[in-house]
Amino acid sequence: MRAWSSFIRSFSYAFAGIAHTVKTQRNMRIHVAAAIVALVMAWWLEISRNDVLLVFFSIALVFSLELMNTAIEATVDLASPERHEKAKAAKDAAAGSVLVAAVLSVIVGLYVFGPPILQKLSAWLPA
Ligand SMILES: Nc1ncnc2c1ncn2[C@@H]1O[C@H](COP(=O)(O)OP(=O)(O)OP(=O)(O)O)[C@@H](O)[C@H]1O
Numbered sequence: 649m650r651a652w653s654s655f656i657r658s659f660s661y662a663f664a665g666i667a668h669t670v671k672t673q674r675n676m677r678i679h680v681a682a683a684i685v686a687l688v689m690a691w692w693l694e695i696s697r698n699d700v701l702l703v704f705f706s707i708a709l710v711f712s713l714e715l716m717n718t719a720i721e722a723t724v725d726l727a728s729p730e731r732h733e734k735a736k737a738a739k740d741a742a743a744g745s746v747l748v749a750a751v752l753s754v755i756v757g758l759y760v761f762g763p764p765i766l767q768k769l770s771a772w773l774p775a
Pocket residue numbers: 672673721724728729730731732733735736739740743
């Protein structure tokens with residue numbers, strides 16, 4: 649019973665971390681909006697199961713790295729409130745990791761949604 653309650657408590661801490669990041673980080677809110685748009689497009693364009701998996705992986709990767717970025721920012725602010733070369737290196741590298749995932753998700757978006765969107769457009773436009 650105690651094991652269960654500690655398991656459930658650890659989930660609640662994890663959800664609190666996600667909620668805090670959404671509340672405080674503008675970039676996280678942009679990622680959430682982009683994820684909603686991608687999921688609506690996936691449904692509308694009826695993309696394949698494999699492509700849906702790619703979209704889910706991209707969303708999870710960006711969300712996870714933004715959460716880690718927020719954790720690193722908070723840790724650096726605590727450890728080094730004054731400016732320091734290594735504090736800058738840590739924050740810049742964390743931000744870079746989010747950028748890499750965001751670029752990858754744009755590439756996945758073009759790969760997955762590009763062909764069906766072109767198909768819809770060509771069906772709508774007069775020949
Ligand atoms: N303690 C510090 N020492 C040196 N450079 C820092 C320090 N804190 C921040 N910086 C520099 O300023 C940049 C922006 O830092 P900041 O903490 O404002 O993060 P942010 O990406 O703007 O996120 P947020 O707006 O959510 O706080 C960092 O990427 C880093 O280059």
